[in-house]
Amino acid sequence: MEKTLRCSHCGDPCPSNRIALGEHYFCCDGCRLVYQLLDRNGLCTYYRLNDHPGVNQRIPVRKDKFAFLDQEKMAGSLITFRNGEETHASFYLPAIHCSSCLYLLENLHKLNPAIRSSRIDFGTKTLTLVFDQRQLSLRETAELLTAIGYEPYISLRDLGSARPEPNRRLIYRLGVAGFCFGNIMLLSFPEYLGIDASETFLRQSFRYLSFLLALPVFFYSAQPFFGAAWSGLRSKFLNIDAPIALAVVVTFLRSVWEVSSGTGPGFFDSMSGIVFFMLAGRVLQDRTYRALSFDRDYTAYFPMAVTVLQYRAAGDPTASPDSAPHAADPAVRTAGAAPREVSKALPDLRCGDTLLIHSGELIPADGILTRGNALIDYSFVTGESLPVVREMGEIVYAGGRQTGAAVEVLVIKEVAQSYLTQLWNRQPSKTRGGTQPSFIHGLSRYFTIIVFAVAASAALYWQLHDPHKSWNAVTAVLIVACPCALLLSSTFTNGNLLRIMARKQFYLRNAETIEHVASATHIVFDKTGTLTDTSSPEILWQGETLSIYEQQAIATLAAQSTHPLSRALAAFLRPTTELLYITNFIERPGQGLDALIGGRRWTFGSLAFVQPQLSAGKPGGPDHGPAARRDDPSALAAHNLGDPTAVRPEDPAAPGAAIYIACDGHLLGSYCFSGKFREGLHGLVNSLAPCRLTVLSGDNSREYHRLQALLGEGINLLFDRSPEEKTQYIRHLQRRGEKVMMIGDGLNDAGALQQSDIGIAIAADCGNFTPSSDAILRGDQLTRLPAFIRFCRSGRSIILASFVLSILYNIIGLSFAVQGVLSPLVAAVLMPASSLSILLVTYGSSNLLARILLADGASASSWGGAGMR
Amino acid sequence: MTNLIFRPGRSKYFYTSKFATMSVIILLLVASLSVALLFLGAFLWSVRNKQYDDDYSPPRRILFDDSPTLTNNDNKELTSK
Numbered sequence: 001m002e003k004t005l006r007c008s009h010c011g012d013p014c015p016s017n018r019i020a021l022g023e024h025y026f027c028c029d030g031c032r033l034v035y036q037l038l039d040r041n042g043l044c045t046y047y048r049l050n051d052h053p054g055v056n057q058r059i060p061v062r063k064d065k066f067a068f069l070d071q072e073k074m075a076g077s078l079i080t081f082r083n084g085e086e087t088h089a090s091f092y093l094p095a096i097h098c099s100s101c102l103y104l105l106e107n108l109h110k111l112n113p114a115i116r117s118s119r120i121d122f123g124t125k126t127l128t129l130v131f132d133q134r135q136l137s138l139r140e141t142a143e144l145l146t147a148i149g150y151e152p153y154i155s156l157r158d159l160g161s162a163r164p165e166p167n168r169r170l171i172y173r174l175g176v177a178g179f180c181f182g183n184i185m186l187l188s189f190p191e192y193l194g195i196d197a198s199e200t201f202l203r204q205s206f207r208y209l210s211f212l213l214a215l216p217v218f219f220y221s222a223q224p225f226f227g228a229a230w231s232g233l234r235s236k237f238l239n240i241d242a243p244i245a246l247a248v249v250v251t252f253l254r255s256v257w258e259v260s261s262g263t264g265p266g267f268f269d270s271m272s273g274i275v276f277f278m279l280a281g282r283v284l285q286d287r288t289y290r291a292l293s294f295d296r297d298y299t300a301y302f303p304m305a306v307t308v309l310q311y312r313a314a315g316d317p318t319a320s321p322d323s324a325p326h327a328a329d330p331a332v333r334t335a336g337a338a339p340r341e342v343s344k345a346l347p348d349l350r351c352g353d354t355l356l357i358h359s360g361e362l363i364p365a366d367g368i369l370t371r372g373n374a375l376i377d378y379s380f381v382t383g384e385s386l387p388v389v390r391e392m393g394e395i396v397y398a399g400g401r402q403t404g405a406a407v408e409v410l411v412i413k414e415v416a417q418s419y420l421t422q423l424w425n426r427q428p429s430k431t432r433g434g435t436q437p438s439f440i441h442g443l444s445r446y447f448t449i450i451v452f453a454v455a456a457s458a459a460l461y462w463q464l465h466d467p468h469k470s471w472n473a474v475t476a477v478l479i480v481a482c483p484c485a486l487l488l489s490s491t492f493t494n495g496n497l498l499r500i501m502a503r504k505q506f507y508l509r510n511a512e513t514i515e516h517v518a519s520a521t522h523i524v525f526d527k528t529g530t531l532t533d534t535s536s537p538e539i540l541w542q543g544e545t546l547s548i549y550e551q552q553a554i555a556t557l558a559a560q561s562t563h564p565l566s567r568a569l570a571a572f573l574r575p576t577t578e579l580l581y582i583t584n585f586i587e588r589p590g591q592g593l594d595a596l597i598g599g600r601r602w603t604f605g606s607l608a609f610v611q612p613q614l615s616a617g618k619p620g621g622p623d624h625g626p627a628a629r630r631d632d633p634s635a636l637a638a639h640n641l642g643d644p645t646a647v648r649p650e651d652p653a654a655p656g657a658a659i660y661i662a663c664d665g666h667l668l669g670s671y672c673f674s675g676k677f678r679e680g681l682h683g684l685v686n687s688l689a690p691c692r693l694t695v696l697s698g699d700n701s702r703e704y705h706r707l708q709a710l711l712g713e714g715i716n717l718l719f720d721r722s723p724e725e726k727t728q729y730i731r732h733l734q735r736r737g738e739k740v741m742m743i744g745d746g747l748n749d750a751g752a753l754q755q756s757d758i759g760i761a762i763a764a765d766c767g768n769f770t771p772s773s774d775a776i777l778r779g780d781q782l783t784r785l786p787a788f789i790r791f792c793r794s795g796r797s798i799i800l801a802s803f804v805l806s807i808l809y810n811i812i813g814l815s816f817a818v819q820g821v822l823s824p825l826v827a828a829v830l831m832p833a834s835s836l837s838i839l840l841v842t843y844g845s846s847n848l849l850a851r852i853l854l855a856d857g858a859s860a861s862s863w864g865g866a867g868m869r
Numbered sequence: 870m871t872n873l874i875f876r877p878g879r880s881k882y883f884y885t886s887k888f889a890t891m892s893v894i895i896l897l898l899v900a901s902l903s904v905a906l907l908f909l910g911a912f913l914w915s916v917r918n919k920q921y922d923d924d925y926s927p928p929r930r931i932l933f934d935d936s937p938t939l940t941n942n943d944n945k946e947l948t949s950k
Contacts, residue, residue: 045933099929106930122925171916179909183902205895209902 009035009149011052030057034149038104041111046104053100055149062358066146068305068343069139069154077158077304078138080128086116087133091145091152096125104148112136112144156302156346170224170286174279177221180213181272185828187213191265192825207259207266214268218252222275224282240444240487243451247482248275254475267479270827274484277835281491285511289502301380301399301747302346302415306364307356309339309408346415355409357402365398365411366418372407376400379528380746381420382698382723387565389591399747420747438515440490440799444483451481458818469820476822480813485806485834486799493798493842497791500850505778506788513774516758518792519739523688523785524730524752526744527697527707530762531677533779538676539572543661543669550668553597554661556580557604561593565659566604569671592659603662607670610660614667674703677710680783685712687786692738694718696726698748727751743782747771784854791853795846802841809834 005014008024009031019026021039026032034057038046046053069075081088095101101120105127108118114135119128127150131141142152187206195203222245229245232238248271255266341356346364349355354370357363363376374390381399390396396409398418415421455477462470494511501508508514525531546554551573558570560582580597587593592605594613603613658670685693694716695707701719708717721729730752733740742749742756745763750771753759761773762782770776777785813830816822915921 102926102929103933120923120926122923168916171921172913175909175912175916179905183905186901187898202894205898209898 006052007031007054007056008047009052009054010056011054012056028057030060030149033057034147037111037148043104043107043110046100049100049103050098053098055095055097057149061146061151062360064307064341066139066142066152066154067307067341068345069142070137071305071343071345074305074343074345075138078154082133085132085134086130087138088128088130089138089141090126090128091142092154092158093125093127093145093150094153095150096120096122096127101150105145105150108144111148115141115144154304155300156304157299158304170279170283173221173224174276174283177217177272177276177279180217180221181269181276184210184213184269184272188265188269188824188828192828203265204262210266210268211256211259214252214255214272217272217275218248221272221279222248225275225278237441238445238448239441240483243444243448243483244278244487247478247484250475250478254479265824267824267827270479270824270831273828273831273835274482277839278484278487278491281488281495284495285491285498287495287498289507301362302364303362305343305345306349306361307358308342308344308349309354309356310342311339311354349411349415351411351414353411355411356406357409358406359402359404361402363396363398363400363402363409364418365409365415366413367396367409367411369394369396370408370410372405374402374407374409375404377403380748382746382748438490438512439796440486443803444486447483447486451477451483454481454814454818458820461818462820466820473818473820476817476820477814480817480822480827480830481810485810485838486803488835489802489806489838489842490799492839493795493802493846496843496846497795500846500854501788501791504784504788504854505781506784507776509774513758514792514795516739516774517741517789518796520691520741520758520789522692522694522733522738523741523743524694524696524733524756526726526742526746526749526752526762527695527703528699529745530743530749530779530782531681531695531707533676533678538674539569540672540674541669542658542672543667546668549598550663552580553600553602553663554604556582556597557593557595557602557661558659560585560595561587561604565673568673569659600664604659607658607660610662610667613662614665674706677706678779678782681710684783684786685715688789691741691789692716694729694733696721696729696752698722698726698746723748723751727755730755743777743785745770745779787853791849794849794853798842798845798849801845802838805841806834806838809837 005017005025006012007014007027009026012027014025014027017025019029019032021032021035024035026035031054034054035047038044069078075089078091079087079089093105096105102122105120106118108115108129112131114132116130116132118130120126121128127145129141136144142154145152187210190206191203195206225241225245225248228239228241232242251267251271255268255271258264258266339354344353349365355364355367357374369390369392371392373392374394374396375387376390376396377387378397378400380401381397387403388400395412397420398413398415399420413419455474458473458477459470462473491511494514497514498508498511508517555570555573558566558573561567582595582597584596585593586595588605588609592603592609594601594603596602603610658672660670661668693711693714695711695718697717697719698721699719701717704717704719708715718729726749730740730742734755734757739758740756741758741760742752743760743762744753745761749759749761753761753771753773758775759773760775760777761770762779763770763776764779777788809830813822813826816826
């Protein structure tokens with residue numbers, strides 16, 4: 001017991017040393033099977049490349065899970081190419097994470113010779129396979145991947161249109177601009193170094209060649225700026241692109257005029273240089289994270305197909321939708337043979353279909369439970385942290401995950417009309433952009449006004465003194481003083497901030513989001529899944545002190561049930577105990593169980609289940625009176641949960657929060673389950689000081705006091721909020737003039753995330769499903785939020801600092817320009833100098849700040865209160 | 870043409886000819902530009918070919934001892950044999 005035994009496959013601690021294979025020990029049979037398979041095929045390099053590269057296989061995948069891939073329609077959505085000999089298909093494998101994955105998945109042909117080749121795209125975690133469909137079906141391919149621990153994630157979204165290709169147009173433009181810029185510079189050198197004036201032909205040919213090279217820059221590479229300026233002007237908004245576009249046009253026209261009239265070489269090199277640097281900034285800023293999607297809708301959450309039961313003796317495999325209602329007819333059901341299980345694509349589900357929902361599967365449509373007891377985890381949809389029991393005949397809503405045994409559900413609403421889909425479609429569509437323009441647009445406006453004033457006064461001056469020079473001076477002012485420095489400093493700073501934060505697993509949708517994060521005044525948290533870590537509940541024993549024997553008995557009981565709470569309890573108790581012999585075992589699913597252990601009768605389950613078993617008159621536990629316990633269940637529940645006001649006994653979730661244990665009619669106490677709060681949340685209120693905080697939970701209020709104690713005074717705690725109420729609350733805050741940052745994870749937060757000024761979705765793993773949002777933050781990085789906010793705020797200072805620096809260059813340039821003596825050489829020196837210094841300042845200072853603010857050692861609280869501004 | 874200039878023994882007149890110098894520079898210009906264009910084309914092709922999409926796999930793939938995957942063509946050859 002000194003050294004914890006780690007699973008050779010996944011690296012998790014092994015509960016015992018029973019599952020072994022030679023020298024290797026495993027945490028579960030699933031991991032052992034994967035190891036065996038790889039070992040047999042000589043693929044154990046997998047384990048040498050990284051320590052414990054495997055993904056835990058404790059939860060077995062249902063055998064027929066991929067049966068739907070046998071159907072042409074659904075398989076077709078994954079197949080990219082097919083001919084008589086081979087099929088090309090691609091799978092999304094969320095488990096891909098390291099070079100071992102790369103090794104194994106690209107060596108699939110060793111596992112099955114029918115696979116001809118396989119290739120990973122690591123960025124999108126997709127595997128592209130070429131296989132011989134005469135020897136291996138798509139379903140078998142998916143099953144093979146599952147068998148080695150890489151289960152493909154196939155969602156309803158895959159049925160729709162193909163994924164959009166990443167937009168590479170900006171990079172093409174950048175490449176063209178870079179090519180032209182470099183060559184024009186070379187061609188300009190003779191001019192700057194003083195070419196002999198007698199070499200007219202050579203000089204002219206250099207100039208015309210420069211002109212030719214400037215054409216693609218002007219007409220192709222600079223298009224994004226013209227487009228943005230035009231759309232800004234059309235909506236009567238002067239954005240930063242307008243003066244830039246004007247400067248580019250003026251530079252180009254003056255250069256063309258100079259070259260054609262033979263009066264000078266023009267400013268082609270400066271123009272293409274500016275365009276090149278600005279495009280580089282844009283490319284850096286618009287970098288997208290291909291593995292992430294900020295715009296997911298419910299289709300990415302739903303599976304592609306579901307098992308439908310058909311109560312008909314015979315029928316074609318692709319049962320027509322209109323025949324489905326018959327299946328629900330009880331007469332047919334009793335008369336017919338055993339139901340056939342058929343996979344059906346989700347959009348083809350019709351009212352009256354009977355669905356077979358296996359354990360761990362999602363309920364795709366609203367329906368009535370017709371067989372089995374459902375225990376549904378709605379945490380993602382409603383925010384309730386604990387699974388809900390549903391009896392036969394009750395309505396179950398789409399989006400919940402069945403955690404108990406398999407159940408049958410009769411569809412009463414099609415997928416497109418289900419509660420969850422409605423919830424999604426009711427979301428307000430975000431109107432972004434025009435409502436809150438970035439501060440750099442405002443800044444550029446002042447800048448533009450000043451530049452125009454300078455140009456006008458220069459024009460006036462020269463009009464009075466030397467009218468020939470006025471045209472020269474005005475164009476020179478516009479050329480040299482375009483706000484491209486501002487654009488450069490903002491794009492490079494934002495791009496770098498995005499990159500640094502992505503390294504710390506805070507992914508922002510775009511550069512605009514940085515400013516929204518920086519300016520938030522009110523931060524709203526969801527509780528379940530955001531402040532709590534749903535993967536492992538916190539289990540607390542309340543009641544009498546248990547002897548070791550009693551603990552063993554409880555562990556034995558817990559191991560008998562498939563209820564998630566029991567399983568969690570069994571896992572919690574298992575490392576310390578051994579199991580006992582158990583007899584007379586009766587389980588009531590979703591409620592509890594009853595058994596004999598060592599001659600004593602143990603009752604184990606929800607309060608409602610244990611309560612009647614308690615024998616009257618027996619003395620109770622030492623900590624509370626027996627009378628109160630028997631007569632008033634709510635008092636008992638309240639007592640055990642530590643908050644009398646919070647618990648309402650009629651709440652279906654509240655009793656589920658604990659497992660009560662009685663022995664021979666004597667209540668020993670209860671194991672309370674509560675969401676485990678993420679570490680490091682302590683004092684979040686203080687560390688986010690200038691912002692007000694609210695917790696907006698869909699869960700009940702039993703954790704009110706705990707939360708308050710944890711987060712600190714002055715936090716606003718609101719419970720039992722429906723998705724609509726959450727959205728309304730955000731709107732209410734916004735009406736009061738607050739800028740709201742919403743942080744949530746579930747579908748119940750989806751509306752609020754959309755409504756808020758900045759919605760941050762919390763993801764346990766970045767490949768997981770997240771509701772559409774502006775930013776995605778990995779759950780364990782939540783405590784860094786104060787540092788992230790401060791970092792975003794500092795971005796503005798960096799932009800301003802580098803802008804001030806560039807103004808110095810502008811002043812030098814303007815002093816030449818207003819005199820009408822701006823030579824192309826001066827412009828050609830000033831332009832790259834200012835661009836490069838901006839690049840260095842923004843890059844250096846943002847990296848320095850990241851080192852100070854986001855250092856791994858710096859905890860959220862240690863920076864608490866030390867606001868930047 | 871370049872040889873013509875730098876080869877000794879050529880007539881002095883031709884060597885210093887303005888026309889020849891100019892035309893040679895123009896020719897060099899065209900040559901250098903077309904080489905540069907070639908690289909631009911290569912860059913655009915590599916972007917289009919998704920070579921910048923995945924910056925994780927290729928540097929690791931190359932380090933695996935045994936050949937990780939047979940390419941499509943290899944396979945066709947193997948099967949046709």
